[in-house]
Amino acid sequence: MGPGPLLERTPLGGRRVFDSGFGGVLLVTNVNVVNIARWEKNMHKYKDQQHKTGEARVEIKGRTEEPILKLKDKWPHLYDCIDWPRISESSFRMVEELASKAADFASVSSGGRGELYRQAQQDPSVRSIGIRRLFEFVSPNQDLASLSPSYKILDVLGGDGVLSRALKNLVPHSSMPSILTSDLSEGMVAAAQAYGLFAIRQTAQNLFLKDRSMDGVIIAYGTHHIPPNNRIQVCQEAFRVLSPAGHIVLHDFETGSPMSCWFSEVVDRYSITGHQFPHFTAEEIREYLSSAGFADIDIQYMYDPFVVYADSADEAKRKLAAYLLNMYGLTKLVNERGYEESLTLVYDLTCEYFKYDEKSPLFDEHFRHTQVYIGREEEHWYIEAPRVAIVGSGIKPH
Numbered sequence: 001m002g003p004g005p006l007l008e009r010t011p012l013g014g015r016r017v018f019d020s021g022f023g024g025v026l027l028v029t030n031v032n033v034v035n036i037a038r039w040e041k042n043m044h045k046y047k048d049q050q051h052k053t054g055e056a057r058v059e060i061k062g063r064t065e066e067p068i069l070k071l072k073d074k075w076p077h078l079y080d081c082i083d084w085p086r087i088s089e090s091s092f093r094m095v096e097e098l099a100s101k102a103a104d105f106a107s108v109s110s111g112g113r114g115e116l117y118r119q120a121q122q123d124p125s126v127r128s129i130g131i132r133r134l135f136e137f138v139s140p141n142q143d144l145a146s147l148s149p150s151y152k153i154l155d156v157l158g159g160d161g162v163l164s165r166a167l168k169n170l171v172p173h174s175s176m177p178s179i180l181t182s183d184l185s186e187g188m189v190a191a192a193q194a195y196g197l198f199a200i201r202q203t204a205q206n207l208f209l210k211d212r213s214m215d216g217v218i219i220a221y222g223t224h225h226i227p228p229n230n231r232i233q234v235c236q237e238a239f240r241v242l243s244p245a246g247h248i249v250l251h252d253f254e255t256g257s258p259m260s261c262w263f264s265e266v267v268d269r270y271s272i273t274g275h276q277f278p279h280f281t282a283e284e285i286r287e288y289l290s291s292a293g294f295a296d297i298d299i300q301y302m303y304d305p306f307v308v309y310a311d312s313a314d315e316a317k318r319k320l321a322a323y324l325l326n327m328y329g330l331t332k333l334v335n336e337r338g339y340e341e342s343l344t345l346v347y348d349l350t351c352e353y354f355k356y357d358e359k360s361p362l363f364d365e366h367f368r369h370t371q372v373y374i375g376r377e378e379e380h381w382y383i384e385a386p387r388v389a390i391v392g393s394g395i396k397p398h
């Protein structure tokens, strides 16, 4: 005897009985022949789609997983933080859509300034003073010595991992936390991975991480790139992925500050990407953090200078100008004036804009200079270009 008829519910709601070995359709209830033909067509399409969706999921997971697989042994606890079901075809499409709209840090060939930015970041020490402070804010006791490899920090707008690379030169191995670098830009993530860092591509708005998986979250150096109507969502995502008692630090430059004028007047005018992004007020930062649920919110001004060293004062000036020319992608200036003249102009603009009021009540013991300063340390010369950032910190309550 052959196998008996099989009963299967059709996508059209009827039942179809078909013989699995001895002939065609035997019985159809409440589904007519036309519907069967349509159903068969739909079923093929549906199976095909399922197959493709499955393949896409595997491919997308593979694209995220493949580059970090070799880092899995070094940071198994970071790998375990990834919430793979969140990395779907649709969530990945959202990453790509956002990346196509926010293309400032994409490659130069696609209209961005990614390569120039990364060229500047080859030396992570230039922003060490501010980076050290950020890690102090996010550490358990506001002290780098309280960090350890078991402490997991997410660097949300991580770029090519400059924060991680700078910190490595500031603390002994025993105080180096495990840092998960992430970014919207594919090129940035690839560059961070090429430095051997644990880096994944995700948006600040929709993190691909498990709830309560991180001890600290840093959102810094580029927070103004997040549209104002997404900022609460970004803080909520940070809240979600933090463990109770976890620390957040949100860094940017205050609306109306010398740095925000530098961005809207100099960078906007001379960068290939332009730069019209709304910065932050202290009240806004407090509001975002408290709406997301954070407690112990504190808003502070943070000394965050650029410091470059060289063998002579002139070389230091040139080095600082080259750094800023690249970091801010001031290509239009180079096209207008040529490279050498641009260096002089960028240095003059830096002296003009990076200037703070000496009598400002903002200044605490961390502040060293209120205008561009040229100094000497043993046989080296250095230039310090002062910047003041605004930083909000908070703790996820138990």
Ligand SMILES: C[S@@+](CC[C@H](N)C(=O)[O-])C[C@H]1O[C@@H](n2cnc3c(N)ncnc32)[C@H](O)[C@@H]1O
Pocket (backbone or CB within 6 Å): 098, 102, 105, 121, 156, 157, 158, 159, 160, 161, 162, 163, 182, 183, 184, 185, 188, 202, 203, 204, 205, 220, 221, 222, 225, 226
């Ligand atoms: C100014 S860069 C800073 C990178 C790095 N933190 C540093 O200090 O060099 C800002 C970074 O934020 C990334 N970014 C912008 N919007 C983002 C978003 N919505 N989600 C994740 N990353 C984003 C950009 O791709 C860029 O790499």
